[in-house]
Amino acid sequence: MTRVEVSLKKLEDRSYTIHIGYKCLDRLCEILSEIPLNSVFVITDRNVEKLWAGKIIALLEKRFPYRGLISVEPGEEQKNLLTIKKLARKLVSMKADRASTIIAVGGGVIGDIAGFLASIFLRGVSFINIPTTLLAQVDSSVGGKTGVDLPEGKNLVGTFYQPVLVFADVDFLSTLPHEEFLNGMSEVIKYGIIMDTEFFTFLESNVEKILEKEPDILIKIVSQSCKLKREIVEKDEKEAGLRRILNFGHTIGHSIEAASNYRIKHGWAVSMGMVAASHLALEYGMTEPEEVKRIENLIDRFGLPVCVPEDLTADEIVQGLTYDKKMVDSKLRWILPTKIGSVNVVEGIKTDDVINVLRRLKGR
Ligand SMILES: NC(=O)c1ccc[n+]([C@@H]2O[C@H](COP(=O)([O-])OP(=O)(O)OC[C@H]3O[C@@H](n4cnc5c(N)ncnc54)[C@H](O)[C@@H]3O)[C@@H](O)[C@H]2O)c1
Ligand SMILES: [Zn+2]
Known part of the structure; x- marks a missing residue:
């Protein structure tokens, strides 16, 4: 495992660790067992659900208070306020509370949506990011920017909200279309x-x-x-x-x-x-x-x-x-x-x- 420590020590300490490895999903459980988890919700898109989120949920179900999955259609078109409203309502119906944790499993679109939702749902719940595209692993999962698009432009509504941790397995990239890989290479x-x-x-x-x-x-x-x-x-x-x-x-x-x-x-x-x-x-x-x-x-x-x-x-x-x-x-x-x-x-x-x-x- 390679670890990148990110420290953001200001009024409150919002430092977190980015864990990077290869075929390291077993390590995810160990890492998660070190933090308090009350009820866990996974947000993903339909592509990643089939490829990776299912595997992660299977692990979560064994050892953690996993409460449910919310899957959205893939694509930038989903990155809007309507999706945020739908997801927030879904979380309410699934009885999420202030002690809940949202885990994003997906590319930058899912990370931005789930991070934004986590930052405003019940005025902020804990957020874990599992980036599955190269772009998300090298860029969007670092730095705490979250948000959605408006018809007037991209990323016009958002927050700065740091995750509790980021977990990037480079094996996720094995299923990534070549075009998406190059997108991150840039x-x-x-x-x-x-x-x-x-x-x-x-x-x-x-x-x-x-x-x-x-x-x-x-x-x-x-x-x-x-x-x-x-x-x-x-x-x-x-x-x-x-x-x-x-x-x-x-x-x-x-x-x-x-x-x-x-x-x-x-x-x-x-x-x-x-x-x-x-x-x-x-x-x-x-x-x-x-x-x-x-x-x-x-x-x-x-x-x-x-x-x-x-x-x-x-x-x-x-x-x-x-x-x-x-x-x-x-x-x-x-x-x-x-x-x-x-x-x-x-x-x-x-x-x-x-x-x-x-x-x-x-x-x-
Ligand atoms: N928050 C930030 O600081 C920041 C920085 C850069 C970009 N972004 C945002 O990131 C978004 C772009 O992210 P992206 O390029 O990851 O796009 P994306 O999330 O749309 O993912 C691209 C495609 O790859 C699929 N996919 C994801 N992981 C996969 C995997 N492991 N195998 C196969 N398919 C997979 C997705 O379903 C999707 O179809 C934009 O909305 C952009 O605004 C945010
Ligand atoms: Zn860019």
């Missing part, structure tokens, strides 16, 4: 670019092993990603400043996702966004061509995109930037790489320069 590559040269080099040396899902290598990339995100979240839990660097590739990425009507998946859009941000950095003399080349090469070797889709215009993409909710005081802050392992937060990037970069990335 965030893994991001961590290397923004803050860890050595990790980036490790990724460069292990592309094939990662794609073959070698357990030891998966444990390494999940645990290192959690450690890196942990480092940022510990310093800036509520996104006052530093946490912004996690948004590298996401400024243009979110715009591309939205402009494509979410036809382009998050990880793909973020990859395009990371390449575009790297070219912008080059344009402003902040980085060197060799650094940009390395970033592009790694993204490309994983089969993620390094160019902008032909059917989206640069103007369309740039229009979306204005609505990015990460804007502060109407100023767009760009996260641009200087060299592999470090980024700068920059204001005052000219729209024309962004358009030129996007046009160039389309025509190759």
